[in-house]
Amino acid sequence: MLLIHCPWCGIERPEIEFRCGGEAHxxxxxxxxxxxxxxxxxxxxxxxxxxxxxxERWRHVHGCGRFFNAVRHTVSDSFVCVYKTxxxxxxxxxxxxxGAQ
Amino acid sequence: MTRFSFWELARKAVNAHQDWGHQWRKxxxxxxxxxxxxxxxxxxxxxxxxxxxxxxxxxxxxxEKGWLGGGNTGRNTTIVRxxxxxxxxxxxxxxxxxxxxxxxxxxxxNIMYSARGVMMLAHTVHDVQVFxxxxxxxxxxxxxxxxxxxxxxxxxxxxLNIGKNxxxxxxxxxxxRKAGVARHDAVAWGYARGADQYxxxxxxxxxxxxxxRAADGSVSGVETSRGFIGAKKVGVVAAGHTSVVMDMAxxxxxxxxxxxxxxxxxxxxxxxxxxxxxxxxxxYLSQSDKGELVIGAGTxxxxxxxxxxxxxxxxxxxxxICELFPMFRRMRMLRNWGGIVDxxxxxxxxxxxxxxxxxxxxxxxxxxGFKATPGSGHVFAHTIARDEPxxxxxxxxxxxxxxxxxxxxxxxxxxxx
Numbered sequence: 345m346l347l348i349h350c351p352w353c354g355i356e357r358p359e360i361e362f363r364c365g366g367e368a369h370x371x372x373x374x375x376x377x378x379x380x381x382x383x384x385x386x387x388x389x390x391x392x393x394x395x396x397x398x399x400e401r402w403r404h405v406h407g408c409g410r411f412f413n414a415v416r417h418t419v420s421d422s423f424v425c426v427y428k429t430x431x432x433x434x435x436x437x438x439x440x441x442x443g444a445q
Numbered sequence: 446m447t448r449f450s451f452w453e454l455a456r457k458a459v460n461a462h463q464d465w466g467h468q469w470r471k472x473x474x475x476x477x478x479x480x481x482x483x484x485x486x487x488x489x490x491x492x493x494x495x496x497x498x499x500x501x502x503x504x505x506x507x508x509e510k511g512w513l514g515g516g517n518t519g520r521n522t523t524i525v526r527x528x529x530x531x532x533x534x535x536x537x538x539x540x541x542x543x544x545x546x547x548x549x550x551x552x553x554x555n556i557m558y559s560a561r562g563v564m565m566l567a568h569t570v571h572d573v574q575v576f577x578x579x580x581x582x583x584x585x586x587x588x589x590x591x592x593x594x595x596x597x598x599x600x601x602x603x604x605l606n607i608g609k610n611x612x613x614x615x616x617x618x619x620x621x622r623k624a625g626v627a628r629h630d631a632v633a634w635g636y637a638r639g640a641d642q643y644x645x646x647x648x649x650x651x652x653x654x655x656x657x658r659a660a661d662g663s664v665s666g667v668e669t670s671r672g673f674i675g676a677k678k679v680g681v682v683a684a685g686h687t688s689v690v691m692d693m694a695x696x697x698x699x700x701x702x703x704x705x706x707x708x709x710x711x712x713x714x715x716x717x718x719x720x721x722x723x724x725x726x727x728x729y730l731s732q733s734d735k736g737e738l739v740i741g742a743g744t745x746x747x748x749x750x751x752x753x754x755x756x757x758x759x760x761x762x763x764x765x766i767c768e769l770f771p772m773f774r775r776m777r778m779l780r781n782w783g784g785i786v787d788x789x790x791x792x793x794x795x796x797x798x799x800x801x802x803x804x805x806x807x808x809x810x811x812x813x814g815f816k817a818t819p820g821s822g823h824v825f826a827h828t829i830a831r832d833e834p835x836x837x838x839x840x841x842x843x844x845x846x847x848x849x850x851x852x853x854x855x856x857x858x859x860x861x862x
Contacts (some may be wrong), residue, residue: 345755345756345757346747346755359755359757360757361748364746366701366748367748371511381847381848381849382847383701384847385846385847387695388696388846389699389790389792389846390698390699391688391697391698391700391701392688392701393688393689393696393698393700393701393702393748394688394689394692395686395688395689395750398748400747400748416747417701418748418749418750418751419749419750419751420751421747421749421751443699
């Protein structure tokens with residue numbers, strides 16, 4: 345089971361308190377009417393699904409109930425960092441280089 | 446290649462079975478093939494086998510990063526069934542079911558197919574309605590599936606607890622009698638041996654690191670850990686790693702890879718006659734010929750390639766099994782593991798062409814690909830050889846996520862997603 349740090353509560357809690365919300369930073373289209381079918385498919389269904397660092401959403405459902413984002417490595421499942429919703433996505437390539445060193 | 450028979454068995458016995466020989470070659474890659482299949486699991490090997498046998502395409506290489514059948518083929522719970530809801534799925538899975546019936550004879554390799562019946566338990570009014578809908582839909586499509594009362598379910602599987610005093614009492618069951626189990630490793634080995642006999646090169650320990658494309662955008666070959674190998678047609682059958690391989694060709698996929706766990710108990714004498722699945726309390730199990738209970742647990746909620754998963758997932762499954770089958774309460778579990786399953790938004794596979802000419806993909810089987818191995822290979826081989834999909838896999842395109850013609854099988858899967 346993962347141990348996850350909630351940036352709102354400021355504490356580390358077991359995974360069963362959280363729900364994973366999938367890949368983060370997939371913005372809802374600003375002008376939905378302008379999108380064609382392929383762009384809708386990209387927004388709704390296409391995912392990067394990387395073998396490496398992934399920015400994803402989590403929700404502390406059995407705690408504060410709030411969403412936050414986390415960067416996790418999808419092979420080791422270890423968390424690199426967590427940050428609040430609305431903050432920009434960290435530079436994943438830079439984090440990967442740091443991790444490699 | 447030795448053909449297995451009673452006569453051959455007797456002849457080899459004279460020499461204490463010392464000279465059976467290898468069942469497939471270990472060839473070095475040639476500079477170029479007509480078709481390259483990426484991934485030597487059951488689906489990839491079946492594709493190569495049917496390419497050679499049905500379509501005469503024998504200049505084929507199957508590239509495998511690890512060893513053949515070492516991914517999800519060797520990690521699943523070996524269940525074979527075809528009681529899916531929608532017509533598209535019924536066509537796909539029932540064709541596979543037909544192929545399973547005499548696959549041992551076809552491959553001259555004992556895949557230990559055992560039609561012991563798969564029983565899916567209903568625990569709520571909603572379950573009863575959904576399963577009865579499945580039974581009716583299947584009957585109209587000519588797919589075997591029948592409804593059982595709790596007492597009939599108990600008669601079919603005596604260890605089942607149909608008492609009213611458990612958390613989710615059994616309210617009935619849907620039974621597919623010709624469904625069952627098959628030896629997963631033997632399926633990969635049988636197809637590998639069959640494909641090798643037709644001249645297909647199975648190249649293990651050869652990881653694909655890139656997909657090279659010609660000036661017109663079509664595929665010209667693959668970069669591998671053993672150098673460049675040319676091919677005008679490449680079929681990706683990489684299960685949980687499909688997104689990673691397709692990314693090499695610049696194609697984004699509607700897939701997420703999750704660990705799916707399974708576990709086995711210590712071996713005991715034969716005591717469990719069929720396969721039982723329960724979506725609601727989330728347990729499914731059967732007994733292997735070795736005597737171990739083979740138990741399927743759930744998927745983890747997050748994307749991962751770790752081939753392991755959270756212990757709370759297996760605990761949840763074992764809880765449910767202890768309640769449904771009280772006689773297993775003191776049983777010890779021997780080991781558990783995870784396989785990485787590639788899940789599509791509509792829980793149906795993607796089998797067909799891609800936006801890249803010459804690149805084909807067979808993926809998205811999610812938590813239930815093993816049962817479709819022969820049918821999947823059959824239609825994918827057709828798609829690659831003819832450059833157009835077979836009637837059966839025509840609806841299972843990548844493009845359906847753009848057109849909206851989804852095949853929503855989420856409710857039919859054995860595993861709650």
